Amino acid sequence: MRYSQTFVPTLKEIPAEAEVVSHRLLLRAGYIRKLSAGVYTYLPFGLAAIRKVERIVREEMNRAGAQELLMPMVQPADLWRETGRYEKYGPELLRFKDRHDRESCLGPTHEEVITDLVRGEVRSYRQLPLNLYQIQSKFRDEIRPRFGLMRGREFIMKDAYSFDVDDEQANIAYQKMYDAYQRIFTRCGLQFRAVEADSGSIGGSFSHEFMVLAKTGEDTLAVCKACDYAANVEKAAIKARPVENQEPMLAPEKVETPGKRKVVAVCEFLGIRPELLVKTLIYKVTGGDGQQKYPVAVLVRGDREVQEVKLKNLLQAADLELAEDKEVFDITGVPTGYLGPIGLNGLKLKVVADLEVAAMRNFVVGAGEKNYHLKNVNLDRDFEVAALADLRQIAADDPCPLCGGELGQIEGIEVGHIFKLGTTYSASMRAVFQDHDGQEKPLIMGCYGIGISRIVAAAIEQNHDENGIIFPVALAPVQVIILNLGLKDAVITAAAELLYTQLQTQGVEVLLDDRDERPGAKFKDADLLGIPFRLMVGARLGKEGVVEIRHRRDGLTVELASDQVVAYLLNQIAVAGSAVQER
Ligand code: ATP
Ligand code: MG
Numbered sequence: 001m002r003y004s005q006t007f008v009p010t011l012k013e014i015p016a017e018a019e020v021v022s023h024r025l026l027l028r029a030g031y032i033r034k035l036s037a038g039v040y041t042y043l044p045f046g047l048a049a050i051r052k053v054e055r056i057v058r059e060e061m062n063r064a065g066a067q068e069l070l071m072p073m074v075q076p077a078d079l080w081r082e083t084g085r086y087e088k089y090g091p092e093l094l095r096f097k098d099r100h101d102r103e104s105c106l107g108p109t110h111e112e113v114i115t116d117l118v119r120g121e122v123r124s125y126r127q128l129p130l131n132l133y134q135i136q137s138k139f140r141d142e143i144r145p146r147f148g149l150m151r152g153r154e155f156i157m158k159d160a161y162s163f164d165v166d167d168e169q170a171n172i173a174y175q176k177m178y179d180a181y182q183r184i185f186t187r188c189g190l191q192f193r194a195v196e197a198d199s200g201s202i203g204g205s206f207s208h209e210f211m212v213l214a215k216t217g218e219d220t221l222a223v224c225k226a227c228d229y230a231a232n233v234e235k236a237a238i239k240a241r242p243v244e245n246q247e248p249m250l251a252p253e254k255v256e257t258p259g260k261r262k263v264v265a266v267c268e269f270l271g272i273r274p275e276l277l278v279k280t281l282i283y284k285v286t287g288g289d290g291q292q293k294y295p296v297a298v299l300v301r302g303d304r305e306v307q308e309v310k311l312k313n314l315l316q317a318a319d320l321e322l323a324e325d326k327e328v329f330d331i332t333g334v335p336t337g338y339l340g341p342i343g344l345n346g347l348k349l350k351v352v353a354d355l356e357v358a359a360m361r362n363f364v365v366g367a368g369e370k371n372y373h374l375k376n377v378n379l380d381r382d383f384e385v386a387a388l389a390d391l392r393q394i395a396a397d398d399p400c401p402l403c404g405g406e407l408g409q410i411e412g413i414e415v416g417h418i419f420k421l422g423t424t425y426s427a428s429m430r431a432v433f434q435d436h437d438g439q440e441k442p443l444i445m446g447c448y449g450i451g452i453s454r455i456v457a458a459a460i461e462q463n464h465d466e467n468g469i470i471f472p473v474a475l476a477p478v479q480v481i482i483l484n485l486g487l488k489d490a491v492i493t494a495a496a497e498l499l500y501t502q503l504q505t506q507g508v509e510v511l512l513d514d515r516d517e518r519p520g521a522k523f524k525d526a527d528l529l530g531i532p533f534r535l536m537v538g539a540r541l542g543k544e545g546v547v548e549i550r551h552r553r554d555g556l557t558v559e560l561a562s563d564q565v566v567a568y569l570l571n572q573i574a575v576a577g578s579a580v581q582e583r
Helices: 020-027 045-064 075-082 110-123 165-188 265-272 307-313 325-332 424-428 451-464 490-505 519-529 540-546 562-582
Strands: 032-036 041-044 073-075 095-097 103-106 130-139 154-164 192-196 206-213 218-222 228-230 252-258 278-286 294-299 320-321 351-354 364-367 372-379 386-390 407-424 431-432 440-442 444-451 480-484 508-515 533-537 546-551 557-561
Touching: 020 032, 020 451, 032 451, 041 045, 045 130, 045 154, 073 075, 073 325, 075 103, 103 228, 103 490, 110 130, 110 154, 110 424, 130 562, 154 165, 154 386, 154 451, 165 192, 165 206, 165 372, 165 444, 192 218, 192 307, 192 407, 218 294, 278 307, 278 325, 278 364, 294 307, 307 320, 307 351, 307 386, 372 546, 407 424, 407 451, 424 444, 440 562, 444 451, 444 562, 480 519, 490 508, 490 533, 490 562, 508 519, 519 533, 533 562, 546 562, 557 562
Parallel strands: 192 228, 294 351, 351 386, 480 508, 480 533
Antiparallel strands: 032 041, 073 103, 095 103, 130 154, 154 444, 192 206, 206 407, 218 228, 218 407, 252 372, 278 294, 278 320, 364 372, 407 444, 431 440, 533 546, 546 557
16 A cells, blocks of 8 residues: 555644544544544545454454344334334434335344344254354434544444353353453453443343443443452442431421532531432433333432432333433422422322432431421431332442452443343244244343444554554554655665565555655654554665664664564564463
C-alpha cells in the first residue's frame, strides 16, 4: 500500500463533537466518518482494523466448534411476537412496514430467527449439539448513541447461539464459549476481565460480560481484592443483611427545612448523617408488556444509589427512567426534595424500598410539603411498601458477596456478553427435539455476543497517547509504516522500495509513505495512525547504510543495517504475537 494512493483522510483539528479519545482519534486518523447519529462509514483503515478483529473471532469460534452462517437483517414482526419481544423490546427495536403493510424490524439480535431456523431443521438428539454464529451489522435505535463506535445505532456484532440436549451439555457449550472469549480478547492484545452480569432483556439464567478495562468505560465493576469475585454493579448482589436497629421508636415530628432539597443540605441543616435519611425517588416505568406506563416511588438510604437494573428486574419492567423535577411535581404534587413515603399510598403509587430501609429506625424523610421534612419515621408503623428488595448499588464499604473481603470498583467497556438462556426461547417458540428415550424436549440454548466494532474503539481507549493511537500489533490495519524521507534521492528511494517489497514478500502488511511531505508531517501521521513499527529511511542510509526503526508503543528506537531490517521486524511481530498468547 502506498500512502499517496491510499484513502486515509487524516484531520489536523480535533473534532469538536467527539467526547472520548477513541472517537476523536478514529475521526482524526481517517478511520471512520459519521453518516448520521450513531451510524458510521468504516474507511479503508478502519475496516482493516475491524477485519483483524473478525479474523481472530472467526478462528477462535471455529476452533471451539461453532459454524458460521449469515441470517437476514430484516426480520418479520410475527416471529418476535411469538416470544413477546415485539412489544417488550422497547424503542431500541426499529419497527417498520413493507409495501404490503407487513410489519418488520431491523435485527438488534437474532434469537428469534435462529430458533425459528433450528426448530425447522433439528428433529433428533443425533443432530446436537449445535453452535451457529454470524458476523453482521446490527441495528439498535439507542436512546443516546455516542462515543463513536463505542455506542452506535448500527454496529458490527458477532452473535452465536448454542443448542443442546440438556443442562449439563449446555453448560459445557457455555464454558467452551467462555474459554474462546478469553482467547479472543487475549489475542486482540487487550487487558480485560470476565465478570458476572445481569441477563437483561435477553432473559435466561446466568451470564458473564467481558470488559476491557478503561477509565472511559460506561460500566462499573465490583472486584474483590481478596478472591476471584468480579461482577458488573448491575448484578453485584448485596449479601450482608443490615443489622436491625433496636432503638425505641420515637414520635414523628415535622420540622421546617427551608430551601433544603438535597440530601447533603438537609443533613447539614438537621445535624444528622445521611445514614439517617431515606430519600424518595420517582421512576417512570414501562411495564413488561411494553405498553402500560406507571410511576413507582423508590426508597433508599440517603447516601446510597438506586441500581436501576435491579429495580427493573424487580418490577419486571421493559424500561424505566428517573422522573424529572417537573414530572415529580405533576405526579405527586410535591416539589422534589420534599417528597416522602407518607401520604404517597393515598396517591395509589406503588412504593418499593431497599432492604436497608427496613433496618433503619427513626429516620428522616420529606414531609410531602415544600420546605418540610419529617423526623423519627419508621417503616410499617408510619407507612407500608409493596416490596422490600436489594435495590441499591453495591458500595465501596460493602463486603465481597463471596468471601466477605474488601471490594474495589473499576470501569470497563463491555466487549462481549455470554448468556445461558435455558429454554426461554425454545419453550415459547416450541423448538423441540426427540431425545434418546423418544421423549420430546425443548432445546437448551445459550447465546454469545461480541461487539466487533466496539472492540476497535475499546482498544484505542486502552492504548493511546497524546500523539495518537497505539494499536496492539494484532489489530493494527498494517504492522509497519516505511517513511521515505528522501523522495528525491535515488538511493534512499530505492532502499525504501526494496524494504517495501521484501516485507510484503514475507507477509508483513506495510504502508509506504511516499508522499511529498515534510518529515515532521510524516512522523505525525504515523503516530496518529497507531502503526506499531515505523521505519525511517533517510539521509543516514546513504552515508552509513543505517535505517531507524521506532516502536510506536514505547518510543524505543533502534538503528539497523538495512539488510537486517526484515529479520528484525519479523521477529518483533512474532514476539508481540506470542507475548499476547502467553498472558
Ligand atoms: P450495552 O449494555 O453496552 O448496551 P448490551 O448488553 O445491550 O450492551 P448485548 O446485547 O449483549 O449488549 O450485545 C453484545 C455485544 O454487542 C455487547 O457486548 C457489545 O460489545 C456490543 N454492543 C451492544 N450494543 C452496542 C452498540 N450500541 N454499539 C456498539 N456495540 C454494541
Ligand atoms: Mg444495549
